[in-house]
Amino acid sequence: MAQLEQKVSAAQSAGDNAWMLVSAALVLMMTGPGLALFYGGLVRRKNTLAIMMQSFLLMALISVLWALVGYSLCFGGGGSIIGNFEHAFLRGVGADPNPDYAGTIPQSTFMIYQLMFAIITPALITGATAERMKFSGTVLFLTLWFLVVYAPLAHMVWGKGGMLNAALGGRFPTLDFAGGTVVHISSGVSALVCALYLGKRTGFPKQPMPPHSLVLSFIGACLLWVGWFGFNAGSALAASALATSAFVATHFATAAAAISWSLAEWIKNGRPSALGAISGAVAGLVAITPAAGFVAPMPALAIGFIAGLVCYLMVTKVKAIFGYDDALDAFGVHGAGGTVGALLTGVFAQQVINPIFGAGKPTGGLDGHWGQVGNQLVGVFVAWGFALVGTIVLLKITDLITGIRVSETEEIEGLDITQHGEEAYNLES
Amino acid sequence: MKGRAKERRAVSGAETFMMKIEAIIQPSRFDSVKDALREIGIEGMTVTEVRGHGRQKGHTEVYRGREYTVDLLPKIKLEVVLPDALVQRAVDTIQKTAKTGKIGDGKIFLIRVEEAIRIRNEERGENAL
Numbered sequence: 001m002a003q004l005e006q007k008v009s010a011a012q013s014a015g016d017n018a019w020m021l022v023s024a025a026l027v028l029m030m031t032g033p034g035l036a037l038f039y040g041g042l043v044r045r046k047n048t049l050a051i052m053m054q055s056f057l058l059m060a061l062i063s064v065l066w067a068l069v070g071y072s073l074c075f076g077g078g079g080s081i082i083g084n085f086e087h088a089f090l091r092g093v094g095a096d097p098n099p100d101y102a103g104t105i106p107q108s109t110f111m112i113y114q115l116m117f118a119i120i121t122p123a124l125i126t127g128a129t130a131e132r133m134k135f136s137g138t139v140l141f142l143t144l145w146f147l148v149v150y151a152p153l154a155h156m157v158w159g160k161g162g163m164l165n166a167a168l169g170g171r172f173p174t175l176d177f178a179g180g181t182v183v184h185i186s187s188g189v190s191a192l193v194c195a196l197y198l199g200k201r202t203g204f205p206k207q208p209m210p211p212h213s214l215v216l217s218f219i220g221a222c223l224l225w226v227g228w229f230g231f232n233a234g235s236a237l238a239a240s241a242l243a244t245s246a247f248v249a250t251h252f253a254t255a256a257a258a259i260s261w262s263l264a265e266w267i268k269n270g271r272p273s274a275l276g277a278i279s280g281a282v283a284g285l286v287a288i289t290p291a292a293g294f295v296a297p298m299p300a301l302a303i304g305f306i307a308g309l310v311c312y313l314m315v316t317k318v319k320a321i322f323g324y325d326d327a328l329d330a331f332g333v334h335g336a337g338g339t340v341g342a343l344l345t346g347v348f349a350q351q352v353i354n355p356i357f358g359a360g361k362p363t364g365g366l367d368g369h370w371g372q373v374g375n376q377l378v379g380v381f382v383a384w385g386f387a388l389v390g391t392i393v394l395l396k397i398t399d400l401i402t403g404i405r406v407s408e409t410e411e412i413e414g415l416d417i418t419q420h421g422e423e424a425y426n427l428e429s
Numbered sequence: 430m431k432g433r434a435k436e437r438r439a440v441s442g443a444e445t446f447m448m449k450i451e452a453i454i455q456p457s458r459f460d461s462v463k464d465a466l467r468e469i470g471i472e473g474m475t476v477t478e479v480r481g482h483g484r485q486k487g488h489t490e491v492y493r494g495r496e497y498t499v500d501l502l503p504k505i506k507l508e509v510v511l512p513d514a515l516v517q518r519a520v521d522t523i524q525k526t527a528k529t530g531k532i533g534d535g536k537i538f539l540i541r542v543e544e545a546i547r548i549r550n551e552e553r554g555e556n557a558l
Contacts, residue, residue: 210492211492265491269491273492275493317494
């Protein structure tokens with residue numbers, strides 16, 4: 001009997017590990033080439049390689065930092081705000097599961113999966129600084145940002161002892177299944193600060209700067225949609241019914257958001273655009289991120305629909321009113337979408353989907369536990385706060401060391417040539 | 430037109446000028462124009478994709494709420510250099526084939542060519558065309 005149980009458990013572990021390894025690969029794909037293409041198509045031709053290079057750089061750089069200290073800072077120890085160095089150099093991270101986080105898969109799998117989140121989060125910020133930030137400044141700033149803003153937030157929400165950790169008894173349990181606060185609010189708000197600090201692109205807003213290739217953006221957006229199944233459903237950390245639930249919620253929210261953004265454009269402009277449809281989809285993906293493993297399909301549709309509309313307004317109306325140059329709408333989509341999603345998670349979370357507070361305990365508003373919205377607000381405030389303060393300080397430091405913005409001549413000539421010595425397209429050769 | 434062509438001699442010493450026909454036409458008419466020219470024995474030409482406008486209005490594009498007016502419209506520029514004797518027929522052919530009757534059909538310009546040289550064997554004048 002014990003032998004049979006062992007075999008069943010081994011089979012479950014194998015299934016979990018297989019799914020988690022695939023999920024890790026899917027999330028990496030979201031950055032490269034998903035985000036790289038999505039952003040790459042939105043910038044002008046002369047800056048295409050630069051924005052792609054920034055994503056690719058992070059794929060390499062964050063990976064190394066993660067192996068050295070990153071994983072440990074996020075998931076080591078039991079501090080309420082930050083981890084420790086117990087797993088520095090990946091000490092103690094191997095085939096044995098870490099039951100605090102995922103009891104059926106090797107800790108190495110958990111570690112590599114979480115790495116992919118740490119990669120894409122700073123990459124999202126490059127959307128706000130696009131077309132005018134120095135490469136050297138980008139490298140320094142995002143390295144510091146990863147250590148000072150991302151690691152504490154990841155630890156607070158997902159790490160053992162973290163004060164916002166809903167699964168492990170944090171003081172202000174914030175429901176954040178896959179990173180609405182840790183990934184999207186943090187990067188989105190930081191993006192806004194960066195956009196304000198850097199200032200507008202030369203010529204903005206009078207000079208037309210339309211996307212140079214929406215074909216690339218389209219491909220990127222589709223890769224993001226598919227990859228996001230790894231991001232959200234993989235956050236179940238097992239090949240389980242919860243993973244299915246998160247997968248399903250993710251898909252429906254995205255679909256609804258693409259429709260609501262398109263509808264808004266159809267009504268406002270008389271015709272829906274491809275850029276609007278894919279932007280809507282991304283907004284839905286962002287908003288469902290914190291909610292994916294807590295909400296049922298119908299609420300997922302609602303969350304997506306709302307996010308599509310809110311982000312549409314943020315990007316078209318609010319940005320125009322305040323006049324900031326968030327070049328690729330990192331704040332409008334990730335900051336706003338993440339905030340909306342995090343709050344709606346408190347509304348729509350149900351214990352029947354995920355009894356995160358214990359069997360029989362209500363989860364969110366639909367269970368009658370409306371106080372959860374208050375907890376979500378705490379998480380949202382903390383994420384906004386860390387992102388705001390951290391980013392301002394780090395930008396200042398970076399500005400003093402490497403400088404932040406390229407010169408006007410360099411900006412006009414283009415970052416591909418000036419920062420990287422290359423041209424994206426040598427079509428005559 | 431013919432009378433004025435004899436007012437001075439070309440650099441080549443010939444009595445008539447060679448002429449370059451420069452035609453800016455709608456891209457959708459290009460294939461028909463090319464076929465029509467081939468039918469009257471004219472094959473050599475240089476074709477460029479250009480942008481421009483005369484009286485034709487452009488269009489508006491909207492990207493995430495930001496509007497751009499695009500008034501440089503895609504056209505095809507066709508350049509053919511011909512001996513004076515063939516020019517009138519070529520111009521008529523181009524004009525009739527490229528015409529749709531709407532604003533934006535384009536224009537044809539005639540420019541005198543001082544000299545023509547074939548790079549391969551250094552032939553000059555009308556022999557080089």
